[in-house]
Amino acid sequence: MTPQAVSKPIHYRYFINMGPQHPSTHGVLRLVVGLYGEYVLSLEPVIGYGHRMQELMAERRPWPAFLPNTARMDYACGLPHQHCYLLAIEKMLGIAVAQRGEYLRVITTEINRIVSHLLWLGANLLDLGAFTPILYCFDDRENFLDILEDVTGSRLTHCWYRAGGVLNDVPADFADRLRAVIKRMYGRFEIYKNLVTDNIIFQKRTKDIGIITPDLARRYGATGPVLRGSGIAYDIRKSMPYSIYPQLDFDIPVGEQGDCFDRYIVHIEEMRQSLRIIEQCIDRLPEGEVRTKLPKKMTLPPGDCTFSVEGARGEVTYYLVGDGSDVPYRLKVRAPCFSNLSLLPELCEDMLLADMIATMGSLDLVIPEVDR
Amino acid sequence: MDILSNIPPHLFRMIIAVAVVLGFVFANATVMGYLERKLAGRFQRRLGPMEVGWHGILQMPVDGIKLIAKQLIVPDNVAGILFYVAPLIAMSPVALPFLVIPFAPGLQVIDLDVGAIFVLTMISFNTVAVFLAGWSSNNNYAMIGAMRAVAQNIAYEIPILLSVLAIGLMTNTFSMKGIIEAQKSIWFIIVQPAAFIMMFICSIAETNRAPFDLPEAESELTAGFHTEYSGIAFSLFMIAEYTYMFVNCCLVATLFLGGWKGIPLPFGDYSSCIWFFAKVYFLMFVIVWCRWTFPRVRFDQLMNFAWKYLIPFSLVNLLITAILVKLL
């Protein structure tokens, strides 16, 4: 049953301050929620607690020195950010990327997407009050992170991509280990189906809750699984193909009506598709150099350049302006979470408090990415 | 000597009983706290507490000491004395249901005619405590939790009573001992499976355990009604919760699982006691199992479930029972 819209007795409204320290405002988001009973009358996200001036930092140092920062934009899925920054730089400087390096970039990006979706899955269920799935998700996540750690040198804030390819080649047993983990992961979906997808309580909590209409999603510029949950098959990997994605065979899962359950299904399906992409990439992984030789110092030519990639949460865009020096004149990052968060106030009006939490969880917000 | 002989022996018996019951209440909370954490760990494929003592067995006593030693932080503008009284109200009636619970044929303080009803009455006291705690905390989260608790407990007491009534129709008594005696040939779980399931679900809801832990739904209300409580006040709520869980399970075991009855064990008089505790702790295990498996239901769904499913079903069950009892 969907709660009926209540008339707005604004005088009886009382406020609760959710966050910045609240179990379900992952990270440092603060929500000023005006309530009437348990109905949400107004909701105002307050952001900026995690602001680190990332874009300004980029304008103060040579462009290679910004690479470690890109992975710190989005703590759960940093590699697409790094990928995007480098693709923008490479487009601007006209650098050809080593084929093997590009394949490895795509493999690790997709691993990172799975890792991020698994984190979302666990955290979203934690918001719904199920404690156990997050531990199972972390179990799976660890397997992928172990591989990423071996390759990129760290588990979370990876800094492995370099202009023209990647830093170093992968270990010899990389493909075999990855195949084993992928095989295991395919089997794990059954557990999530039994424990979560089919569960009557989960379905009652998510179906018909937080419906994002295609119109609403378009108006706020939502991207990623949030948009695809609403039935719009917009994925940068297909609609503005970059890197080696045109050569790969994968589908864009879309939801039907844009409720929390559809977003959940889209996330799960995307994990399957990412596994497919990784399998194809391992099979076709070319031999050779992982990185093209580049001159020591490369200056950014005057002019600007934008590049978009599909991050785990939606469209990541880097806009870069060069002025002839090796320090970018301007860098602007379009983070998907900001747009996805901005539709929350309109979405959550007249909702029950518990549904508001479920909806917010389903948007897959990473607050440091909003604040940057 | 004269003075001692003038004191009626009842008084000694009462004092000993109170001491034993209170000791058991704390021991039960300790054991359940440990088991819950250990089981939660195993359900999630980790080990749970391992550091304090062998396999973390001393974790709960140590936690208890920590909670007792902690400062009781009282926020500004709480509703004065009520804030302090609420945990005491939660804690004080927990000893009373033990009066009528038959642990073994001879191990029952008093066999009231309305034993089952008496237990339910004492359990409902918890609602008052939870509401007072939420109301007096001067915290919106706590207030929402308190309101949820009241609505939830009132809704779920009805199907519990209706299920107990179905048993009462069959046995003609609410005395705990009488109900156990009536299960000589067959346990009531076989005769009344629907009543058993409904009563068990309701007792989970009644004790505010997941998936019905709405008064303390942590992802929504941080900690719900006990948001502002710290130290010993918080632990009194927790002890009360575990004790009510135990009492509820005792009631279910008595009404449906034949109480102390079971295959004779080679422990003489103790075997019936062992059977009783085995049944009760099995039910508690199922409750813990529920908590670590399911997501939390939403508030209106919880009420819908009570009013649209449990109450009609228990009424129908009662009707069928009444007809069958009349006919047979």
Add this chain to the structure above:
Amino acid sequence: MKKYFSDLVTGAKSLVAGFIVTFKALLSPVVTVQYPREKLPVGKGYRGHPILILEDDTGRPKCIACGSCMRLCPSQCITVQGEKKEGDKRKYPTVFQVDFTRCSLCGTCSEVCPVAALEYSDVYGLAGFTREEFQYDLLADLPGLVETGFKPVSAD
């Protein structure tokens, strides 16, 4: 009315399926390790804090104190000074300090080193009470290295 009952049946079935999943987990072995007591091997590619590699024959650092790492470090956390003493063929570092509080473990310093004199340790979980504890002097002994018996990969 039909939905009313079918909801009940499918719901009950799904709950039982959930019960089975967690009960299987209860019976299967744990996947965690008791961290401070037992430790998993660190991945080969793991990057800890930077360390200096010594020459095999002389036991002195390979570093030629050229300062590339210092210049290119994104966090500017490396300080290198060197001098050519009497009787030496080349410059040796006299000061090599890493401010680990600022290091982002990006890998640039070992990447740009012309003589491959920088490597990464596999020490993790470093903790301290003051910032000063993380001002590492790479020419002296570093915390954690002795206990783990770490040898730089390229030193063998």
